[in-house]
Amino acid sequence: MLTNYLPILIFLGLAAVLAIVPMLAGSILGPRKPDKVKNAPYECGFPAFEDARMPFDIRYYLVAILFILFDLETGFLFPWAVVLRQIGWFGFIGMMIFLGLLVIGFIFEWKKGALEWE
């Protein structure tokens, strides 16, 4: 069974090679004349007036946490979806209870304003 996955591993390696080769070729064929202004971070032609390592909006963090929550949920739904016909009404109602709880959580975070971006 696991041998089926061997081509995937080779593909990943080969895809990386397919990306590395043009970049190597580009660095050999292209010119290399670095200077101070050219290598400065791009800010529309002005010298950068602040470091880019600065704090960012907390809401990105919130989205990441919510993503983990819901992605785990999809991970849980995947195997259930494949065997649904075998587990019948019992499995269906069981998952509906789980989904219902998650929907309550979803409504809660909606009402709390976790999804607002204005």
Next chain:
Amino acid sequence: MIDLLIALVWIVLKILLIALPLLGAVAYMTLAERKILAYAHVRIGPNRVGFAGLLQPLADGLKLFFKEIIIPSKANPVVFVLAPIVSFATAAAAWAVIPFDEGWVLANVNAGLLYVLALTSLGVYGILMAGWSSNSKYALFGAMRSAAQVVSYEIAMGFALVGVLMAADSTNLQDIVLRQQGGLWHWYWLPLLPLFVVYWISGVAETNRAPFDMAEGEAEIVAGFHVEYSGMSFAIFFLAEYANMILISALASVLFLGGWLSPFEGIPVLGSLFSFVPGIIWFFAKMAFFLFLYVWLRATLPRYRYDQIMYLGWKVLIPVTIVWIVVTGLLIEWRVAPWFI
């Protein structure tokens, strides 16, 4: 030992047979996009290089080979160089499980759909690595926006895929296509229409294409996460983006439009008339339709605001998919023919 070696060489050849045409498809997708956009604007588009501009992508590619690869002095060089490679490798390797015709699949694995979902999630790392390592404000903002957007639409997409799994009973992409046999009305676009629409919208958002190309936002953050990239390192990001677009189109055809199946199946006269067409042609035709849709959307719709993008992803698409998963579950339990037997 020799057997193993031959098997390995055979696998590598098959991979190249997928990857090299993919690169060609990406090149000509850029030309097609420019041509279609041009005709949408009542222009002619590129027509100078070769016959009717057909050599334009080659000229563009060749030019990029001879451009300097700039590594900004403030950047983190290792991550900076690694980011396009990660982006491209994940976008290309997802093609390992796509079935082109019955039996024409590199790795016929049972967890096919799960694998595709995993690799598209990994693509976010390439974006974040590029944005962070560039050490430039625009790149950082672009990467944050893009990552949050991709991650949000990933959920809606995952839920839409759950609906397909429920109907098809399998995560093997080839089995999913075979379950849709029986003609146009048996493909999943009809019984799972809301999920099909959600999947396509999140697919467009996932690849950061117009009208969801907030992450690029050339009017405010120049080009987003790849603003500091130049020459070939930029070209690799470009290839990754287009390879992802083609992948989303291929998945949409496999999951909702019956992959390599003929649309005339089961129709009296037309069915036998078109039975000589090989499946792979149908598959490519369906992919081309979705790719055209990408460009069509870009030519037609203005860009969304960021809060509108998040609103659509979280408050519209996710509730719609949850409701339709429940509906699909009920249809399956009631064995509604002909789709959910």
